[in-house]
Amino acid sequence: xxxxxxxxxxxxxxxGLALYASDLVGDxxxxxxxxxxxxxxxxxxxxxxxxxxKRLGCSYADIRFTRNINDNxxxxxxxxxxxxxGFGGGGREESAGxxxxxxxxxxxxxxxxxxxxxxxxxxxTAQATEVAKASAISKRFExxxxxxxxxxxxxxxxxxxxxxxxxxxxxxxxxxxxNEAALKQPDIIRxxxxxxxxxxxxxxxxxxGSYIEQEIWRTAPGFQVTARKGGKTKSRxxxxxxxxxxxxxxxxxxxxxxxxxxxxEAAEHCIAPPIGVGLKDIIMTPSHAMLTIHEIxxxxxxxxxxxxxxxxxxxxxxxxxxxxxxxxxxSKLFNVTADRTIPGGMCTVGYDDDGVKSQEWxxxxxxxxxxxxxxxxxxxxxxxxxxxxxxFATSWRNYPFLRMPNVHVDAGPPGSPTPEExxxxxxxxxxxxxxxxxxxxxxxxxxxxxxxxxxxxxxxxKTRMVSDVTYNAITTDFWQNLDAVSGKESWxxxxxxxxxxxxxxQINHPSHGSPWCRIRRIMVGAAYx
Amino acid sequence: xxxxxxxxxQITDKVLNLAKADGVEVRFSGGERAATRFANSSITANxxxxxxxxxxxxxxxxxxxxxTTHQFDDASLKRIIAQVxxxxxxxxxxxxxxxxxxxxxxxxxxxxxxxxxxxxxxxxRARMVKESTDICEKxxxxxxxxxxxxxxxxxxxxxxxxxxxxxxxxxxxxxxxRTPDQTGSGWAGTTGVKQVSQIDAVGLTEVAADKxxxxxxxxxxxxxxxxxxxxxxxxxxxxSLMLNSLNARAAEEGRSFMSGKERGSTRLGEKVFGDNxxxxxxxxxxxxxxxxxxxxxxxxxxxxxxxxxxxxxxxxDRYWASRQKKEPTATSPQMSxxxxxxxxxxxxxxxxxxxxxxxxxxxxxxxxxxxTLLNTGMTRDGLFLIxxxxxxxxxQNFRWNESPAVSFNNITALGPAVPMHxxxxxxxxxxxxxxxxxxxxxxxxSISPAV
Numbered sequence: 017x018x019x020x021x022x023x024x025x026x027x028x029x030x031x032g033l034a035l036y037a038s039d040l041v042g043d044x045x046x047x048x049x050x051x052x053x054x055x056x057x058x059x060x061x062x063x064x065x066x067x068x069x070k071r072l073g074c075s076y077a078d079i080r081f082t083r084n085i086n087d088n089x090x091x092x093x094x095x096x097x098x099x100x101x102g103f104g105g106g107g108r109e110e111s112a113g114x115x116x117x118x119x120x121x122x123x124x125x126x127x128x129x130x131x132x133x134x135x136x137x138x139x140x141t142a143q144a145t146e147v148a149k150a151s152a153i154s155k156r157f158e159x160x161x162x163x164x165x166x167x168x169x170x171x172x173x174x175x176x177x178x179x180x181x182x183x184x185x186x187x188x189x190x191x192x193x194x195n196e197a198a199l200k201q202p203d204i205i206r207x208x209x210x211x212x213x214x215x216x217x218x219x220x221x222x223x224x225g226s227y228i229e230q231e232i233w234r235t236a237p238g239f240q241v242t243a244r245k246g247g248k249t250k251s252r253x254x255x256x257x258x259x260x261x262x263x264x265x266x267x268x269x270x271x272x273x274x275x276x277x278x279x280x281e282a283a284e285h286c287i288a289p290p291i292g293v294g295l296k297d298i299i300m301t302p303s304h305a306m307l308t309i310h311e312i313x314x315x316x317x318x319x320x321x322x323x324x325x326x327x328x329x330x331x332x333x334x335x336x337x338x339x340x341x342x343x344x345x346x347s348k349l350f351n352v353t354a355d356r357t358i359p360g361g362m363c364t365v366g367y368d369d370d371g372v373k374s375q376e377w378x379x380x381x382x383x384x385x386x387x388x389x390x391x392x393x394x395x396x397x398x399x400x401x402x403x404x405x406x407x408f409a410t411s412w413r414n415y416p417f418l419r420m421p422n423v424h425v426d427a428g429p430p431g432s433p434t435p436e437e438x439x440x441x442x443x444x445x446x447x448x449x450x451x452x453x454x455x456x457x458x459x460x461x462x463x464x465x466x467x468x469x470x471x472x473x474x475x476x477x478k479t480r481m482v483s484d485v486t487y488n489a490i491t492t493d494f495w496q497n498l499d500a501v502s503g504k505e506s507w508x509x510x511x512x513x514x515x516x517x518x519x520x521x522q523i524n525h526p527s528h529g530s531p532w533c534r535i536r537r538i539m540v541g542a543a544y545x
Numbered sequence: 546x547x548x549x550x551x552x553x554x555q556i557t558d559k560v561l562n563l564a565k566a567d568g569v570e571v572r573f574s575g576g577e578r579a580a581t582r583f584a585n586s587s588i589t590a591n592x593x594x595x596x597x598x599x600x601x602x603x604x605x606x607x608x609x610x611x612x613t614t615h616q617f618d619d620a621s622l623k624r625i626i627a628q629v630x631x632x633x634x635x636x637x638x639x640x641x642x643x644x645x646x647x648x649x650x651x652x653x654x655x656x657x658x659x660x661x662x663x664x665x666x667x668x669x670r671a672r673m674v675k676e677s678t679d680i681c682e683k684x685x686x687x688x689x690x691x692x693x694x695x696x697x698x699x700x701x702x703x704x705x706x707x708x709x710x711x712x713x714x715x716x717x718x719x720x721x722x723r724t725p726d727q728t729g730s731g732w733a734g735t736t737g738v739k740q741v742s743q744i745d746a747v748g749l750t751e752v753a754a755d756k757x758x759x760x761x762x763x764x765x766x767x768x769x770x771x772x773x774x775x776x777x778x779x780x781x782x783x784x785s786l787m788l789n790s791l792n793a794r795a796a797e798e799g800r801s802f803m804s805g806k807e808r809g810s811t812r813l814g815e816k817v818f819g820d821n822x823x824x825x826x827x828x829x830x831x832x833x834x835x836x837x838x839x840x841x842x843x844x845x846x847x848x849x850x851x852x853x854x855x856x857x858x859x860x861x862d863r864y865w866a867s868r869q870k871k872e873p874t875a876t877s878p879q880m881s882x883x884x885x886x887x888x889x890x891x892x893x894x895x896x897x898x899x900x901x902x903x904x905x906x907x908x909x910x911x912x913x914x915x916x917t918l919l920n921t922g923m924t925r926d927g928l929f930l931i932x933x934x935x936x937x938x939x940x941q942n943f944r945w946n947e948s949p950a951v952s953f954n955n956i957t958a959l960g961p962a963v964p965m966h967x968x969x970x971x972x973x974x975x976x977x978x979x980x981x982x983x984x985x986x987x988x989x990x991s992i993s994p995a996v
Contacts, residue, residue, distance in 0.1 A: 095639055095640065095641055096636060096637055096639065097639075109613055110612065110613055110614070111598070111613070111615050112615065113596075113615060115594075123588060123591070124588075124589070124590055124591065125591055125592075126590065126591070126592040126593075127592065127593045127594070127595070128592075128593075128594045128595065128596075129595045129596075130595070130596055130597060130598075130615035130616070131595075131616075140595075143593055144593075146667065147591045147592065147593060147667045148591065150591070150666075150667040150668040150670075150671045151581070151588040151591040151667065151671050151674075152671075153671050153672065153675055154583065154587065154588050154671050154672075154674040154675040154678055155587050155588060156585070156586050156587035156678070157585070157587050183635075184632065184635060184636070185635060188636075188637065205798070205799075206798075206800075242800070244799060248916075249799060249800055249916060323585070324584050324585050324687065324689060324723070325584045325585075325589055325689075326584070326689075327584055327687075327689035327721050327723055327730075328582075328584070328689040328690050328691050328719060328720065328721040329691065329970065331908075331925075331995075332723075332727070334995060413578075413594045413596055414594070415590055415592050417590070453911050453912055453913045453921065454911055455909045455910065455911040455921045455922060455923070455944075456909055457908065457909065457923050457925070457942065457944075457993045457995040458908055458909070458923075458925055458995055459995035459996065460995075461993075461994065461995045462923065462944055462991065462992075462993040462994065462995060464921050464944060464946075464991075466913065484914075486913065486921075488944075488991055516970070519580060519582050519590075519691040519693065519970070519971075519972070520578060520580055520594075520693065520970075520972045521970045521972055542946070542990055542991065543913050543919070543921055543946040543990065544913070544914075544919075544946075545990075
């Protein structure tokens with residue numbers, strides 16, 4: 017929902033007040049009709065840029081206004097701090113402004129500014145055009161955009177409790193309770209509990225006739241404890257699936273209820289024996305599988321990487337254009353879906369930053385690669401006539417480019433084993449929960465992953481915690497060894513608030529859903545040998 | 546986009562005059578971030594971002610709150626001050642909140658915004674791309690690169706009368722060349738350069754292109770321990786892995802490699818690294834030309850962190866220093882970092898190597914065990930086998946698992962220290978002076994065949 021002046025005043029009265037910033041975009045929003053994109057103050061401002069770009073000879077232009085509020089409340093050892101975990105790196109940041117993107121002479125130009133005035137919009141549009149013109153001397157191919165219909169729309173994430181409607185006092189009290197509970201537990205030397213909120217309002221207008229206004233709320237709570245026992249220190253994180261939703265994510269996360277268990281596991285981890293080096297079956301919980309999916313499935317199937325656009329930084333991909341429809345990515349149980357429409361998905365939107373309507377599509381079916389992530393600029397490289405809608409920019413100041421959507425491993429069909437049945441069916445394995453160390457090559461083929469907590473599985477039983485667990489994954493071999501996935505009842509959608517890509521680096525926030533997965537005979541523990 | 550000292554002081558003074566509280570601090574940040582990206586030898590993105598912001602922090606006793614705005618008109622500033630004043634009164638007391646830093650602070654003078662970097666524009670960057678991609682075309686490789694420019698101003702002012710201002714302009718040129726069949730890849734680059742004329746796009750392109758061509762058809766070697774010659778870029782990344790361990794609080798709380806055996810003790814004064822490992826923060830270094838403003842506006846001073854392997858100083862932030870009854874360090878280990886180099890060229894290092902690896906680049910380094918500084922990462926963009934003093938051919942990339950706590954005892958030769966960014970990306974200040982390093986017994990744990 018768009019903010020009204022009276023809401024602003026009301027918010028000021030509550031202690032969520034600093035969520036709303038003090039800049040011109042806030043004033044314009046307060047004056048705007050909201051939910052009617054063509055009646056918004058931003059329609060007129062957008063038309064200034066689009067008209068100026070046309071006058072300057074640009075073949076395409078768009079202007080994107082955003083207001084981004086990252087608000088991360090952290091309580092560490094009973095102290096409220098501005099540092100630590102969160103969207104964009106912690107603390108609170110509020111910003112608003114606009115970016116203008118043009119194509120002139122077949123080349124992109126982009127410029128941005130936080131000063132939302134007609135004169136500045138004209139200046140920035142001219143600057144973006146100059147940048148494009150200057151770039152044309154070293155162009156070897158021209159930008160080709162897949163067609164997209166013109167949309168006029170308003171879209172918003174459904175929110176039960178807006179984070180700004182909850183007082184800071186209440187948020188701090190909620191996090192303090194977790195601190196207090198954890199610091200009463202034996203061997204705990206440090207605790208940090210957090211709730212990270214990300215609010216994104218954006219208004220996109222394109223020279224092809226779209227005027228799209230969107231509001232997105234993302235919420236990511238969690239806590240981490242550190243234990244010291246037997247001369248060793250270990251941390252344990254209580255992972256909560258972050259969602260596009262409001263404060264209800266924190267209330268529904270059962271954080272306090274899990275403090276005792278998480279603290280006990282941190283302490284036990286300190287004295288847990290090393291797993292040693294060898295081939296083991298690994299069972300991945302959804303909170304762990306999330307990161308493996310992110311690194312060796314989601315990144316590897318970004319089309320811009322495959323065609324070399326990221327060669328200088330994030331890297332390319334082991335996937336080749338010719339692999340589409342042929343590459344055996346995993347076993348028959350391995351099905352992967354990209355989805356920007358699923359409720360709660362961190363990358364779920366109405367439209368991407370190219371103005372393409374969001375959708376769901378298959379990436380892997382029964383182990384075969386069948387789809388890739390595309391945007392308007394890259395769709396033609398695989399002969400597709402339409403974009404899959406994967407363009408995103410972190411904020412107004414950043415240029416939009418291809419970012420991953422939510423990418424999930426699908427749950428098994430009815431009759432698939434439960435997590436308990438997967439454990440009972442495993443003779444010599446290790447159960448891995450949560451995120452740990454992760455490192456992956458620039459083509460997403462050789463990964464080394466750790467986790468947050470590990471249990472030995474012997475003859476179908478979860479016996480004791482173990483330590484020093486990493487495993488090595490050669491992407492296609494790894495998923496070929498997938499021999500059990502649980503059903504939809506245990507499918508969960510975890511996510512990350514800090515997916516970095518691009519130059520200058522931008523941050524994306526994808527979700528990755530997964531069932532429990534078992535991978536047969538993977539090398540574990542080699543990093544510590 | 547440039548912010549002069551007077552312009553910034555007007556803004557910070559305005560905030561300080563408007564805000565009523567026991568203490569007020571204003572941080573200013575703004576300027577121009579520009580960049581040109583290219584891939585497949587053609588520009589793919591070219592941009593200029595303008596930004597400006599003030600972060601206002603007010604405090605009442607031990608209560609404090611902050612907020613940021615990007616608008617500097619009176620109404621916007623008044624509104625954010627009202628918000629932050631209200632917010633601070635409702636926050637719990639923070640026992641770790643330190644008093645505002647008082648003037649005078651004697652900052653080392655650093656001239657860091659030289660005209661050629663300030664004026665480095667999109668047309669000049671595009672010409673640099675063209676020079677580079679023309680060479681790529683002649684050599685039959687594809688160029689993918691990044692030319693970032695940052696012209697930025699930071700300032701900090703507070704109600705005790707402190708005003709500290711620093712403006713800088715720097716640029717980098719980073720290039721990956723790949724063969725069209727995707728079987729070869731090479732990297733070259735220079736970062737954080739304050740004098741743009743020092744960027745040799747042609748020379749760097751020759752190096753990256755030749756590495757790409759020479760890295761085709763790599764052979765697979767057995768994982769194991771190798772002598773490695775780290776060129777400055779992988780050396781800088783590797784060096785960065787031990788910087789956080791210099792934090793005194795983490796060490797004294799038992800959470801760090803620098804923790805001593807007894808609870809609360811540290812390894813300060815111990816010889817932890819080899820004789821040839823010396824690390825300093827040289828505030829005012831004439832090549833780096835980096836900020837002299839330390840924590841909360843304290844004047845940063847040169848600090849020797851490690852001298853000939855002995856830990857000489859740990860970083861005490863203001864709170865931890867007061868609690869432990871020490872002087873705050875003011876200078877953090879990331880500031881104006883200089884690792885003492887040697888005189889051995891990479892060519893000489895190769896000549897004296899019986900069997901080893903020449904490493905161009907480290908990629909995706911992540912911690913495996915914080916207390917031992919065990920990290921993992923991979924080689925990338927040019928890995929070559931050396932036998933009997935000569936490069937004999939390319940090698941498939943390796944994943945490694947190793948700790949600088951071990952390796953910095955095994956350095957056998959050092960090159961001259963050169964500017965190189967220690968971070969994974971190149972966007973913010975983070976360039977240090979780092980030498981190429983020859984290190985024995987570096988643990989390569991598996992083949993990583995990606996090119």
